[in-house]
Amino acid sequence: MTEVINKSRVTSLLFVLATTFVLITSTAYIQTKASAPGDAVPKEIVQVPQPEKPVEQVRKNIQVLQGLPDSQLFPVMNFIGDSLGVHCDYCHVRQGTDPKTGRDIWLYESDDKTEKIRGRQMIKMVQDLNKTSFGGEQKITCYSCHRGRTRVERVVPLPPVDFTLPKTDRQPTLLSAEQILSNYIKAVGDENGTNFKTISYKAIVERSQGRTNAVWQQILPTTQEITIKEPDKYLLKVTLPQGISMQGIDGTVGWVSSNNGPTIQLGAAELQQLKEIAALYQPLKVSEQAAQMRVLGLEKLGDRDVYVVAVATGPLTTRKYFFDAKTSLLLRRTTTTNTMLAPLPEQVDFEDYRDVGGLKLPFIIRTSGLAAFTTATRKFTDIKLNRAIDDLVFKMPGSRK
Ligand code: HEC
Ligand code: HEC
16 A cells, blocks of 8 residues: 655655654645554655545545545544544454565455444544534534543533632633734744844654654654754754755755755745744744734643634644743644544644743744654754854755855
């Protein structure tokens, strides 16, 4: 089921994707959590962007998910597994491992497990519910009922909330999106946008599920150097056992290069992805205008009060920002893309803000998507502001003069 189309291009793309943040909205790749911690080889499937085929034309036994773009199948399956708190093998048959590659052999099309049949009935039920009871809006998902478990709660927990007691918490007056955003900019310390010209980070990357062994390290490196230069330059440098790999943005040119393969210039969609990733390393991590934003309210994030602000970034994509009500700093960003069955979320958390040359910057960035192996924590060991950095380092290798 691995579609390898053009090996060198795929290898490089894999490098881009594996070393950057999770972007499941992309059609450029599909991710699975089909690999168990002990697997010898990770199981990402990488596809070169091409016209999207619906899943029933690509897979063997699709009865209820017809019309789903194939690139969304694995993210949706991850959503189902996460909703029930199970691995793929809860519903799908695994038939040993391939002795040559060490990979698991999956018979995803098989209907031998009753759980899969039940799952299919549930998909149908959810589709019907949303159609008949929620005007076609996707209000109900597997998670609405399952909450991370195969069993579904039926009885409310006791004791109940006593609504007759006097309320202690007053409703606070909400700030506007403009106020929240300008407080954030002030808190970061970049009010007039002149406080920084360059920024360079050294990071250690930690992965979930012990994915730090030699095989994983080849594609999921554990140290990175990131450099940004205003207004539009970005460089990520990763040291791997097999050599140094890089990706860069130089104005309108995006590129990846590795010691093993050729340098490749990115297409428009890939460049856009890379820009979104680079934006997370800017001191200010919000690029949308306050006028486009909606204040959803004051919520709890852990033990902190946060303002939640939403903005539509595409017809199917919503982004939410979570600002600390006390410090005004950004604590979380989520981006959710709707599909025909389930919303696909990505999350970035910003922690451990410290002062660097007058700016407040997070020293920990955590990213996660639906597949467990995409969870990554970047801990910055060093952040330097306004070092002199030559434009040359951002140029695509081969075009450097
Ligand atoms: C709760 C049950 C359930 C879980 C868990 C689950 N799936 Fe599925 N999967 C299904 C059902 C049901 C279908 C068939 C959908 C249809 O008929 O349209 C399916 C179809 C598939 C297919 C297409 C098979 C074909 O050729 O027709 C693939 C591939 C797949 N799943 C992968 C996965 C992966 C990878 C995971 C783990 C991340 C996973 N699934 C987890 C229920 C599940
Ligand atoms: C409206 C509530 C609701 C929604 C939504 C829902 N389920 Fe269920 N599901 C249930 C209930 C209730 C059961 C029966 C649980 C039990 O027997 O304790 C169940 C059972 C199951 C089981 C069998 C579990 C077992 O081990 O016996 C599977 C598999 C399942 N659901 C998959 C899904 C999938 C996949 C989705 C999303 C496409 C989904 N469910 C959405 C309510 C729901």
